[in-house]
Amino acid sequence: EAEVAQSPRYKITEKSQAVAFWCDPISGHATLYWYRQILGQGPELLVQFQDESVVDDSQLPKDRFSAERLKGVDSTLKIQPAELGDSAMYLCASSRGRTQYFGPGTRLLVL
Amino acid sequence: AQRVTQPEKLLSVFKGAPVELKCNYSYSGSPELFWYVQYSRQRLQLLLRHISRESIKGFTADLNKGETSFHLKKPFAQEEDSAMYYCALSVQGGSEKLVFGKGMKLTVNP
Numbered sequence: 001e002a003e004v005a006q007s008p009r010y011k012i013t014e015k016s017q018a019v020a021f022w023c024d025p026i027s028g029h030a031t032l033y034w035y036r037q038i039l040g041q042g043p044e045l046l047v048q049f050q051d052e053s054v055v056d057d058s059q060l061p062k063d064r065f066s067a068e069r070l071k072g073v074d075s076t077l078k079i080q081p082a083e084l085g086d087s088a089m090y091l092c093a094s095s096r097g098r099t100q101y102f103g104p105g106t107r108l109l110v111l
Numbered sequence: 112a113q114r115v116t117q118p119e120k121l122l123s124v125f126k127g128a129p130v131e132l133k134c135n136y137s138y139s140g141s142p143e144l145f146w147y148v149q150y151s152r153q154r155l156q157l158l159l160r161h162i163s164r165e166s167i168k169g170f171t172a173d174l175n176k177g178e179t180s181f182h183l184k185k186p187f188a189q190e191e192d193s194a195m196y197y198c199a200l201s202v203q204g205g206s207e208k209l210v211f212g213k214g215m216k217l218t219v220n221p
Binding site for chain 1: 115143154155156157160162197199201207208209210211212213214
């Protein structure tokens, strides 16, 4: 069964450094989401793509976060510079209909 | 603003006991509600959605628009039901993003 892939699974970085996360959605899924999940909270949407276009990035801190999905397939989320408060789980999800399928996440720790 | 509230963070029951995980929502539009589950060391996955009106792994959930609730119920809990459960609201209008509650940890003891 096809699954959403994410890498790396874990990332430790120092504040002010740049980090990047990669997501490969399920083949054929046009919609891709990046969520951030802080410990003890539910996931919160950062950015949503429909093919290569951004549909919703209203909650993305654009001064330091960027996301791209150049060919409408895989996607990269970048943080530069990382801050202590960015420590969280970053989840990628994809969908073709109403159901979202989640990847395993990337756990980021900023020291 | 859209909001999902799961008032309890933890629930611990014995095997065979009934469980009810509460979820309330706030949304001015026509709501579409989901329950997602995350078992230990596994990814977040869909458990059920109100539109489907089906029972998955013995769980059911009914949308009550009057009480703005979507509580998850199971008459006889099993140990394998132990997991984190998240209630989520799909926001309409192009984005169809999910707004999640904070989650609830269910522990079913033998």
